[in-house]
Amino acid sequence: xxxxxxxxxxxxxxxxxxxxxxxxxxxxxxxxxxxxxxxxxxxxxxxxxxxxxxxxxxxxxxxxxxxxxxxxxxxxxxxxxxxxxxxxxxxxxxxxxxxxxxxxxxxxxx
Numbered sequence: 001x002x003x004x005x006x007x008x009x010x011x012x013x014x015x016x017x018x019x020x021x022x023x024x025x026x027x028x029x030x031x032x033x034x035x036x037x038x039x040x041x042x043x044x045x046x047x048x049x050x051x052x053x054x055x056x057x058x059x060x061x062x063x064x065x066x067x068x069x070x071x072x073x074x075x076x077x078x079x080x081x082x083x084x085x086x087x088x089x090x091x092x093x094x095x096x097x098x099x100x101x102x103x104x105x106x107x108x109x110x
């Protein structure tokens with residue numbers, strides 16, 4: 001995963017990659033004391049295996065479509081849709097087509 005790691009208050013371009021999606025890679029956009037923002041790129045069929053994080057997570061699909069498993073429930077996330085994952089909720093993600101998304105993680109004390 002690449003690390004962009006922008007400076008505070010610096011605008012970042014998070015527009016869909018479009019035709020550039022095939023060469024795009026996932027990147028950490030920034031990490032602060034209380035949150036981390038990542039742009040993930042998943043190719044069709046690629047997955048993020050089941051996992052959980054201590055804080056709340058939002059997942060916003062910028063392009064493509066994703067299947068999000070929350071516990072035992074499946075949700076399809078299309079372009080321009082956002083889903084909230086409660087803190088500690090087991091989840092997994094699978095790309096139904098080449099996709100990119102913004103993941104925001106609220107960081108909690110362990």
